Amino acid sequence: MSRRVATITLNPAYDLVGFIPEIESGEVNRVRTTGLHAAGKGINVARVLKDLGIDVTVSGFLGKENLQGFQQLFSELGITNRFHVVPGRTRINVKLTEQSSAVTDLNFSGFEVSPEEWTRFVEDSLSWSGQFDMICVSGSLPAGVNPDAFSRWMAALRDLCPCIIFDSSREALVAGLLAAPWLVKPNRRELEIWAGRPLPEIGDVVMAAHALRQQGIAHVVISLGEQGALWVSGSGAWIARPPSVDVVSTVGAGDAMVGGIIYGLLMRESNQHTLRLATAVSALAVGQSNVGISDRPRLAAMMARVEVNPFDSRQESDS
Ligand SMILES: Nc1ncnc2c1ncn2[C@@H]1O[C@H](COP(=O)(O)OP(=O)(O)OP(=O)(O)O)[C@@H](O)[C@H]1O
């Protein structure tokens, strides 16, 4: 049976990705370029889903002045394009990986969305959202999009397509959570910002996830970087540990995880199996400069190396 997914990225980006042994602040730094990709969270998710054989539609806003890289990507991958083109340029974000594997993200600003363009986008997206099995909304808000308006749009979207997957940060995360999406995937830092306190132990992270569930969010998946990920839902909590991998770039690892989660849920796999799959998809992503699955047998081999266990609340240490 064919399943349809849309991903919505309101503020996409070209990612300029490079390697530098060590960043020296205030100095001229020489960087080895490893890639320039048409990206942004929802577009990265769409890439992963397309590689897994899912029919994907993408939407959001793109700047008129530097559209070409996105158009080329969508036609190469066979992704349906419902982006709204607005005056100005889509931003360029710079991602630097150091020898230590630390990644520094320099996320710039790009085009501004006018009230008329926002209204057109809202009307358009609400006209087709009911046709999809799942809609993924991810990333930051561009200039001109007000968090309250975003929250109202998310609530309207959820009424038309109940399976909303949401991944964002800062004020967009807070605004989107008010609309009670079906599944959210914050990373640990984002969850701490939402909770307003540090979450030093995994038990603290699980408690904060339950607080989100009490707001009507069915599934909370927290990505924990190289420590893996936690899935908290009404039927229990599971923790996945990835194997050790040689890091090329962790940029988009969270998006790769979201792509894996959507795929597992669409295939009606258990939460536990879906978490294993998503952890393997993201472990593959950190071993390459961009997200995507070029080789299904490598994914199967990686899945076999992921450890997934029910989370026991008596486990108090992160180790
Ligand atoms: N060094 C690593 N080794 C193996 N897996 C990793 C590593 N770093 C990240 N991952 C995997 O990627 C997932 C997502 O990573 P992370 O928690 O950094 O997401 P994120 O902060 O949302 O990422 P981003 O916003 O850059 O896409 C983790 O849950 C983990 O499964």
Ligand SMILES: O=P(O)(O)OC[C@@]1(O)O[C@H](CO)[C@@H](O)[C@@H]1O
């Ligand atoms: O500024 P946002 O929208 O929060 O994040 C944008 C971004 O960092 O997210 C992706 C990685 O997750 C990158 O492709 C992109 O540059």
